[in-house]
Amino acid sequence: MKKLSILFIALAMIATSCGDKKKEDVKKDVEQVNEEVVKESTTTDTASDKDTQLAMGKKLFTDKTCTTCHALDTKVIGPSLKDIVKIYDEKSGNIVKFLKGNADAIVDTDPGQVAIMKANLDGFVKDMSAEELQALSAYMRDAGK
Numbered sequence: 001m002k003k004l005s006i007l008f009i010a011l012a013m014i015a016t017s018c019g020d021k022k023k024e025d026v027k028k029d030v031e032q033v034n035e036e037v038v039k040e041s042t043t044t045d046t047a048s049d050k051d052t053q054l055a056m057g058k059k060l061f062t063d064k065t066c067t068t069c070h071a072l073d074t075k076v077i078g079p080s081l082k083d084i085v086k087i088y089d090e091k092s093g094n095i096v097k098f099l100k101g102n103a104d105a106i107v108d109t110d111p112g113q114v115a116i117m118k119a120n121l122d123g124f125v126k127d128m129s130a131e132e133l134q135a136l137s138a139y140m141r142d143a144g145k
C-alpha cells in the first residue's frame with residue numbers, strides 16, 4: 001500500500017512538472033507573438049495607410065485562394081485582374097459591392113462562370129469584414145491597372 005502511494009506521488013509530480021513546462025512554452029509563445037505585433041506596428045507607422053491596405057489586400061488575395069482562379073494578366077478560371085479592372089473602370093463598377101453580393105457581375109456574365117464566383121461569395125467572402133473587402137478591392141485595382 002505504501003509503495004502504491006509513493007508511486008502515486010511520483011506520478012503526480014511528473015504530471016505537474018509537465019504541466020509547468022507547457023505553461024512555460026505557452027508563455028514563451030505569447031511573448032514571441034507580442035514581439036511580432038510590436039515589430040509590425042512600428043513598420044506600419046512609417047508606411048502610409050494606403051501601403052498598409054495594399055499589403056493587406058495582397059495577402060488576402062493569396063490567403064483567401066483568389067489566386068487559384070485570378071492571375072494578373074491571363075485568364076485562369078476567372079478573368080485576369082487586368083480585365084476586371086478595365087471593365088470596372090469603364091463601367092464605374094464597385095468591386096466591394098460585388099464582393100458583398102450587392103451588385104451583379106459585369107466582367108464575365110456567362111451564367112456558368114457567374115455561378116463559380118457566386119459560390120465563393122456565398123461560401124466565405126460573406127464572412128470577411130468590410131475592411132478586408134476594401135483592402136482586396138484596393139489591391140486588385142492597384143495590381144490590375
Ligand code: HEC
Nearest residue numbers: 064065066069077078079105106107108113114116117120
Ligand atoms: C474557383 C475559382 C474562383 C475563385 C477562388 C475566385 N474567383 Fe473571382 N471569379 C471567378 C470566375 C469564374 C469569375 C467570372 C464570373 C464573374 O464575373 O462573376 C470571377 C469574377 C470575379 C470578379 C469580377 C466580377 C464581375 O463583376 O464580373 C471579381 C471582382 C472577383 N472574381 C474577385 C475575386 C476575389 C476577391 C476572390 C477571392 C476572395 C475570388 N474572386 C476568388 C472565379 C473565382
